[in-house]
Amino acid sequence: MGFQVLAGGTRALQPCAACRMLRRKCDSDCLLAPYFPGDDVEKFAGVHRVFGASNVAKMIKIVEETKREDAVKAMVYEATARLRxxxxxxxxxxxxxxKMVQEIKLQLESVRAQVSDSQKQRDQLLGILMNLRHLDLVSPINDPLLLDRDSFTLDDETMAYDPVNFPVECDWIS
Structure with missing residues (x-):
């Protein structure tokens, strides 16, 4: 329950949203006050509209005190959903x-099938490449798996010397 400080330093009880809406005095033992503070009237208004104030109080009474906060949250959620x-x-x-979960599951299955197809294609291409290499139909110069582009460059299918990557170092040149 909220308190209001009045002139002179005395404190007065601020009514909860339920008592405020029902225009009754909010006592210190008000059952609804801990769950419906006075500054959140819309929350109680929706619950009151769907369930009715007396039914809300009855439902809160039959629930264990430790679980009442969750029960009120559930009532507020259900009331909001019912009004919507x-x-x-x-x-x-x-x-x-x-429905959204089912659609996402179908999308996931589709993506998994595409990944599986891509892996099969990759394996087939690697198998073909390995067979060609085994038959010596692919030369090391043209083999994309053996081609190290940092060590040489290809100009018209000939290997060229790259002086930046491989500087000349020999002991017979002074």
């Missing part, structure tokens, strides 16, 4: 989320 979708309420949201 009067026919399905929160069940409509659940169905929508389940």
């Amino acid at each position: 979708d009067p026919v399905y309420g929160s069940v409509g949201s659940i169905f929508h989320l389940q």
Whole structure:
């Protein structure tokens, strides 16, 4: 419960949202005050509109005190969902989320199939390349797996010397 400081330093009790909306005095033992503070009237208004104030109080009373906060959150969520979708309420949201999960599962299966196909193609190409190398149909100069572009350059299928990467070092040149 919130308190208001009045002139003269005395403190007065601020009514909770339920008592404020129902226009009744908010006692210090108000059951709804801990869950519906006075500055959040919309939260109680939705719950009151869907369930009714007396039913909300009854539901809070039958729940264990340690679980009341969660029960009130559930009521607020359900009331908000009912006001948004009067026919399905929160069940409509659940169905929508389940549909999205199914669509994402289908997309995941599709991507996995594409990855598998790509891996099979890669393996086939590597197999063909290995067979060509085994038959000596691919020379080391033209073999893309053996080609080290940093050590030499190819001009018209001939190997050229690269003085930057391989400077001349010999002991017979002075």
